Amino acid sequence: MSDERRQVLNIVTAISQALAPAMPALGFGITVGARDGVSSPLEVPAGYAFSIWGLIFLLGLIYAVMQALPSARTSPLYRAIGTGTWMLFGLSTAWMLVAQFEGPNIVLATIIVIMLVISLRILVVAFKTGDETRNTVRQTVVLPLLGLYAGWLTLATALNVSGVLRDYALAPFGLQEWQYVALVLGAAALVAVPMLLRLRGLIWYAAAAIWGLVGIILKAYPLAAPEAYVAYVAAAITTLLLLIVLRGFRRA
Template sequence: MPALSASGRRTLNVVFAITQALVPALPALGYGITVGARDGFASPPEVPAGYAFSIWGVIFLLSLIYAVVQVLPSARATRLYAQIGTPSWVLFALSTLWMMVAQFDGPTALLLVIILAMLAIALRLLLEVSATSARQEDVPGRQLLAVLFGLYAGWLSLAAFLNISTFLREQDLAPLGLANWQYAIAILLPAALLVAVMLGRSRGQGWYLIAAVWGLAGVVVANMDAALPQAYVAVAAASLAVLLSAIALFSRREA
């Protein structure tokens, strides 16, 4: 099978940046259902408040801008855009696929596989872009890349664990004998651990931290008015956000 050409790679980035931005509108046109409708608008304690998911709008907009920038002659001539071109279009394509599967009520197991693949790719992109920033290479749109893939990876670092939780709940494997609030904290802890590790590897990448803290803040908002013991989830999420911010600050100072 012939390798994908550079122009083909750039074209796929444009195509899938557009599709991932347009697919969420399909339910409004009568095709499929919204993700919220699929879940029955159920909100277990580990799920952020609805407003937090608006971060996808920012990510999709930045993806469209990136799709334009990467076709410019100044970007085509750089090593970084050649390195990230394939994983970025695959990430956008998987994002499109995840939404299609969710909106047409596909299996949760498939959604989980897709989002785990998305997470792996987004983390790779985060590290590629962070390494370039550390070397202070002159790359067109370098700040755009940092914001886009920092937000993408940071949000997916939480979202992937929420998908794991959804799968376990649907299989009646959760809450693993725990109370709902205890299980919610048990889901947030490994997500926070992943974020902490990646903050160390990315030298405290600020946009990655912002997306993760944004998600945790959404969990705080979703649980802050709940009665005890569910309110402990808000306390745990707030504590993790503070801890991760401290880790990011330390990582930046050590870089």
């Protein structure tokens, strides 16, 4: 693929993923946050947690503009990740449309899984690919964008697969709801923790995952429930351990 075509595709798909959530405001479909915040399973974050997409879309638009500059056409970094980013943005657009019009289903779950694989791959490549002339853009735009994307999708993948299992009456496997939520989050952690270690404690990846976790806990566990105290303590300890790991890696 030519550099020019890659640049154009990134611009088009970055704009499309930013505009897709506006369709409910025009009377088409329902917002993802509103759909998931009403009568949704306990493992789905509260509606406000989906506001993270606003930051992701903004960073995506900034990235699209930066990579489209003539001076960036032959950048080793953009050449390494550019094809993956426009594919990710395009799939994100598809995910938004399916979620707004159809709700959780196996198609949505499949799209999310593909997005996760692509985002993790791009993030690893971007993390390892350095272009000294654009190091500031890499640190302030590329890594935050891909880190937030991958961190949120790590959690979203587990949640969407769980949604499919619930649709087919295969979950919660005879467990109490709070136990099943813990199981789903544990599945997400099996991906998140190794990735965090591989990325040497990238704060953006951890921040997105923790943000989603907080949204789930605050929604799922009433303060009066005994399980809530266990969940809050576990979340606090996990967050503290992650921060210690991050601090250790940053000093290394």
